Amino acid sequence: MTTTRRNLLKFVGGGAAGALLTPAPWRLITDTALWSENWPGIPRPARGEIRARFTHCTLCPAGCAVRARCVNGQPVSLAGVKPHPISHGALCPWGIAGHHLPYHPARVRQGPVKEALAAVSRAITQRGAGERVAVLDLRPGRTVSWTYRRAMAAIDDGLYLAPRQPAYAIDLTAAKTVVSFGAPLFDGWGTPGNVFAARANFRLVQIEPVETRTAALADVWLPIRPGTETAMAAALAGEITIAEAARETGVEEQAISAVKEAIGNSPAVVLAADPGSPLMSLNAKLRALGRTVVARRESPVPDAWKKAAPSTEMAAVPDKAIRVLLIDESLPGGYVPWQDIQPKLAPNAVVVVFSSSSEGYARHAQYVLPAPVYPEMAEDIGPAIDTVAAVFRIAAPLIAPVVPVVNPGELVARIAGLPQTDPLRDRADAIHKAGRGSLLSYADGKSTSMKEVTADDFWKTLNQGGCWMDDTGKKAAPAGLGKFGRSGTCPTAHDLPLAVVVAEARRGGLESPLMSKLERESNLRMTANRVALSPADARSNGIENGGRCVLETACGRLSVVAMIDAGVPAGVVEVAGGPRMADLCGANQRARVVRA
Amino acid sequence: MSANKRYGMSIDIDKCNGCGACMMACAVENNIPPAPEAANDRRGVTWIRVYKVDNHLAYPERRTAFVPVLCQQCGHDTPCVHVCPQQAVDVDPETGIVGQMPERCLGCRYCMVACPYHARYFNWWDPKWPAGMEKTLNPDVAPRMRGVVEKCNFCHGRWHAAQQKAAAAGQREIDAADYVPACVEACPTGALRFGDLSDSSTEVAQDAQRPESFRLLEKIGTEPKIHYRSRRDWVREIASAPRPEGKDGLRG
Amino acid sequence: MLPWIYGFNWNAGHIIFLGAFYMVLAALVATVASAAIRSRRALRMDQAEAIRWHSDFESMPACDQVCRHVLTGEFQSRQCPHAFDCRECETHAKLIQCHPLPRVEEPEEDVFGMAFPLDRFYHRGHTWARLEKDGTVLVGLDELGARLLGRPDALVLPKPGDRVHANGAAFHARRRDAEVRVVSPVDGEVVETGSAERGWYLRVKPTSNDAKTFRHLLRGAEIKPWIQREMERLQLALTAEGAAPALADGGVPVSDIAAAYPAADWDAVCGEMFLEG
């Protein structure tokens, strides 16, 4: 037999025919189809024992109780804790995906710890007379805040800086009418579970220029001209006539008088977007003090902590006075715009920020040290604005830090030479010693009087899912409402045509990558780089829907994407919050949007 | 064996503040990956999507409502089931849940074309989580691969878990409290409710009977099992066909 | 897909749908298989040459498929239904009985200066067959065929012992770009091969020697009208293949036509004249 071409072809043909009669080709076809179930890049969730663990969310001062579903100890989903009397089992979208934060791709993963420490101690020893060492605490009211205050008291000319905390708390359950001047009641104000639980019992009058989430669900929304809130407040207080107010605010007279009547007849409360706004003083006129606006109470602290630096506001610091500034940005909170901080810094100031995000002060600091994120660090949470009784709850860590982190409290204590103890435990013991209130355990939903709990059990329960609540004592009127406005060093420019309205309060800091579901994948929430304009303003500036443009304020410029929305009034640009926007706009800013 | 269930949901639009907790809980529960760089609202995967809906008027008459739209679990003539060429979609007679089998799906997307509610989502990209984040995946739900369609199945992983729990107790019937989809559990305002529509004692079945209750595109006859309700007239109107003059829903 | 595969339901829809599918599949498989079986049988029965001839014949224009009785003027027009194989033609059998061909006295027909001896039978593909005394048949190219090929550049003759089929290939010749299959006028076995110089190419021992053996071949009085017609066809082919001016003298073709029209697509001209499709 010769190997002619024809024979070769026949050989191949026979081979092909034979192969079809074997399982090989068919098996390969099915196998490749199965391969598509397992091809590279499809992760396999770990299997293992599933257990529930409890902690508290530290992403905002609400500190909602969290039940984490854990596989082999690793949290895979978070949910609220139903029996919790304040958070009522509710979590906000940020809280629901909080367990993703340690793995955020944009997380600060390393930092010059040694160099920062050396620079700080050098600056402390070498600083001139009157030059201050300061800690900026964005979330005052925590136990670690006490550590900072003690540390600053231990250092000469130490300064504890924090956004001013209201001295009051709002008791929504006592209110029949709530008049909100732009307070995002349903979108980040107070404790979501608490607000929604009280919602059925009050009428909400939302006074703000644009229809936010809160305005959409309010019983009455009064669309007001931006910047005329004071006039409205004055009308409600009876200081000016309703007709005058109507003229200035653009709201119909009838609507104003209806609100005025409502707040006159029922237990009411007035809320402002900024808890320190002078608008809050309207509550005094409504006889709300001591009823719906009550004095804030703090949980007990060890006696040894009484030597602590007072809380100072940034505005009260003389210019160029701060030589060393340590910023605790580990928890997102009340961001102080950089233009308010910068003038206070000495020319050779050392600025160290503890943060997990490179978006906030990390843009301005010399040293960025990686801070732990929720749920990596044991921490307590400061009081929420709607928590009447004092509470103490610990965010027990669910996982070990996934990157080498610096604990800001420990580091500041070390710099100041404070004794190395666990302040949380100390405080828990102090609370236990006080003997007031009760302990709620989440696993079984049982509440026990503190008198029946040992200190160790108290500490254990706090760490395994529990919360201490003070007795609801007599409500007291708060001392000092309002009168303290925010300072703005960024000049207000009146030649800019648009009023900036923050439509969506954003806290800054890391967000779960899954937030893309609410932002890019559904447009439910505004992303930080978007602004919304009325069709008229867009037309006059030649801006297209979805077009690139530049937002200009007196403080700077930012490249943004413009959305055209007939729901936005003319003369207003809606922006999302966040550190960048805060740096750009500050408070009550005006802006211009031009085509890129 | 117990009588067949007809799981459904009732949604009070007047309570929904559009916070998005349901969408996040859903994505966490069902191992939905975060969107890649190039994704937008037309290519994302959100088994439940809260639409920002307005009354088509301009400021200051503009009023907004938030409408969560998930698979409507059509009970009659289910459009996606009979178009699927290879039986990757089926209706479970036991639960009434419309199920999508990603491993059977070839990604032809005919079901997406057939679905009037746009509640089906295609995996345009390979599923990708940031490094380490794959540790947070739910073991009760298999991650899907690129090129297949997926949709809400009322958190079927939770149904499995509830079944398993019942089995451990020696029972076939699950405890209703054990089976609640993630979105319902997560809703902070209580706008979403879940339960068996065929049992008239459940809250959902009663909600469905309310006069202000409606379903989306009821006239096309798909008998969806998601019952919406609102006391606002204009909100109830969204159940009907689109009005052509209102074209300015620019923000999605 | 199949009853034991997951997902199969015994319901009307499935059965009708898949039934139709399997019927279509069966029809396709049966078609191809039966074509394969039949072609295998045809190959076994040595019908390839006959099929080729039929295929070539069918691809000829209708005007070239005219019956030989049209040439002689017995019919106004008639298309040959038997691929020029008059052995099977009842019409021809009847006609030839009713109207025997007139005897021609001349020993050879002279058409356009070409000699067509009358002692032999002519095939429409320009070969002739002459019965020899020893019962063998000599096969050669007729004058027009010879002039078309001139002196062939190559010649592939069968070996003695090979079989040739009437209307099948007798031998192959190449002239310029023309690859020509020259048809055999008779069935038989090759006994001896000749050459152009000897005037014949094959000596064939015919399969049978009865009256039918040569019935399909042209003879006598048919030759002249046939050649006249062939000259018209040649003229047309030359014009079509770009060989203008064609047969300039309007009469006798030169002895080597191929050489006379170097511009012509000779392959096409030969294909036309030697009845190859």
Added chain:
Amino acid sequence: MASVDKEFITRGLRRSSTGRFLLWILPWVALLVFGLYSAGLCLVKGLNQTNMDNRFAFGLWIFLDLTVIALGAGAFFTGFLLYILKIDELRSVINSAVVIGLVCYSGAVTVLAVDVGQPLRSWFTFWYPNVHSMLTEVTFCISCYLTVLLIEYLPIVLRNRKLHDVPSFLVFEHELHKLIYVLAGVGTFLSFFHQGSLGGLYGVLRGRPFAFREGLAVWPSTFFLFILSAAAVGPSFILLTTWLVEKLSRKRLVRPTVFRRLARISGLLLAVYVLAKAVDTLVWINRTSPGTGFQAWQYYSWKPFGTWILFAEIVVFGLLPALVMLTPRLRAHTGWLVTAAAMACCGVALNRFVMTVQTLALPTLSFDPYLSYYPSWQEVGTFLAVVAYGVLVYSFSFRYFNLFPEERELRLEAAAQEEEELALAGRY
């Protein structure tokens, strides 16, 4: 005429030189390579390379598949007319029709394979078919019909001059050709169903009231309209392509009577189709659509899809070409014929466009936006690959196979005429 591949070219057919041919195919090969690269991107990186999205789940590809398959209907319909109804005139275009059908169908199937997200699983449709799905019907019929076309293409290939020399090929071709009517019958059956189910694909969409139609038993009216329109436009497309090939190759390939015959068939069917479509549209406007809660006028208020598109589809690109092709006076002019055929093809393309793209662009929920969609270059590239592939397959077939059996005869006739004219001019 010096071609190195002359021995492969059918004897007596004039084809350009090898160099010229290579020059002609070069740009198409380049286009094919580019298109294959685009398709490769879609396969390797996934469908994120396209501009389709969750709302526009079907895009350019499905529209073109539907169009191409409608235009390829000429293959089955010509086969049906020739082998079943014995209209022998059409023998001169049947080979060309088969090649066009093959190109259209194989191209469409290839694009479908890129279009699905998991091509490795495409056989699941055969293994686990859901017989209630129109797409199952389409998949089964198209793949079966593609097989039929391949078998029908086989004799054309085997008649190649070189292959014909091989006795077994010769005999097999001969025997297969004898059974071609079986294939034509099966092809007609399959085409009937898949052209129909392509229409059904959209007609059954209860959730898309713009496309939804009522009908007979399981088949919506679009099922029948698609069959009718495909049968109507198939001959038109054959006419158009034949004319185009004649122009490009500068040869006469078929007799004008064939053109006219094709046009008459096409025109007749088109007229019937337009009538049926008009009735269907009226029923839809007055009954089907309101029944689902949608008023038909609403659909046409989304710009740019105004009622003009309905008018264009039915009157301009339907009725008008039908009238032209049915009017003997106009039919006598090739110019009119070709224009009308082209318009008929456009009309069917427009119909497929409306069924696919407009259906998806229109909102169903009241808070849906109206959407538009532009294909990405990868999508366009993949489609261009199919066009290039089609041109190449046709070019090779035209060069090496005898696609127009009357071509040689027509040339001889032309030569005879030339001679006659010369004679008349007193040349002799």
Added chain:
Amino acid sequence: MIGGKIAFASGMLLALAGGWLAFPRILYQTRQQPVNFSHKVHAEKAGAKCEDCHSFRDDGTYAGIPTLDKCSGCHTAAMGTTAEEKNFIDQYVTPNREPQWLSYAQQPENVYFSHIAHVKLGHVKCEQCHGNEGGTGALRPYQQDPISGYSRDIWGRPVAPVGLRNEGGMKMDDCVNCHRRQGLEYSCLGCHK
């Protein structure tokens, strides 16, 4: 002609041999278990029942292959004299390293298999699916299909995957067979996740 037939036949034979004999052997990657564990020894000498080691957790979830803790419970020091046991103690118990067992019966990611539902409600015996694994003296090698990534036990005991045969295996067809017989087949998501 004859040569052609021989060529055709030899090609066909070669393909047949390759497809039926060689292919199944090269298709599966074979890996050895980390420890040569004898179910038989444990069952006979220690009197262990399946559920003693392959236990359920309190919430009804199945714990699967026991972890080292369970083994260390008895094997802190050698109990027998076999080299395997000594090796196991040296390699795993003493350094407290989990052996990487290869699970024959691990279902694909998309399957939600509840052991307790089958055992407690369905009264299915272990052997019905797992065969006589508990009575074997040594662990058989683990075979894996490298393309699909699945164990041979759950995907492909018969190489030619045609139809519902192979009772008592762990392919989907086997699951379906049993479920159908009991009228417990509802939908894909009944078993898939």
